[in-house]
Amino acid sequence: MTMDARPLTGLLARLSDDGTEDDLDTRILDAALAEFETYGLRRVSAEDVARRAGVARTTIYRRFGNKDNLAQAVILRECRRFLTSIADATEGLPTAEDALVEGFVVGLRGARTQPLMTRVLHSEPEAFLAQLGMNGGAVMIAARDILADRLRRARPDDRDDYATVAEVLLRTAFSLLLVPGGGLTLDDEDDMRAFAREYLTRMLRRPGG
DSSP: OOOOSHHHHHHHHHSOSSSOSOHHHHHHHHHHHHHHHHHOTTTOOHHHHHHHHTSOHHHHHHHHSSHHHHHHHHHHHHHHHHHHHHHHHHTTOSSHHHHHHHHHHHHHHHHHHOHHHHHHHHHOHHHHHHHIIIIIHHHHHHHHHHHHHHHHHHSTTOOOOHHHHHHHHHHHHHHHHHSOOSSOOOOSHHHHHHHHHHTGGGGSOOTTO
């Protein structure tokens, strides 16, 4: 089943981190993120979040309904920050190759170093897989569209299928995240960038090629 990205896109737009969201929601989400990063998704209760945020437990329920909804809101806000980092890193780059390389590096580095993702991936892989089933496809589509747009802007006269190129790129990064080890360790940014430049840019057809 294909996941529809529109509900996720709407939530990501609402859960902005530019100061326009409700201050109380922001306080609760920040407290929940800190709790989840420290203790994982399963061990944290609404009471724990309320205590850290300095609000009543009923405020959590009134604002988010239940802990599962709160966890979803936290994860979606982190997804928005992740997507924004890719958009910012690839903005204004002079070539499609540069956009592809930087999108790969920022995406892989961000996923590997995001505290909530690393906490859940290593200590609660079953919870990670559950979240992946709910949101993974939609996040992939959103990230794909951002990167594909950057590639098209770098080559406005080309008719390449940049959406497919961007999705293959992201799926490659995702496999490196989920299945570490093997021959492609890519431990530092220089290695990531060299790999992307040498191999992944081959997906882009050169003019006259």
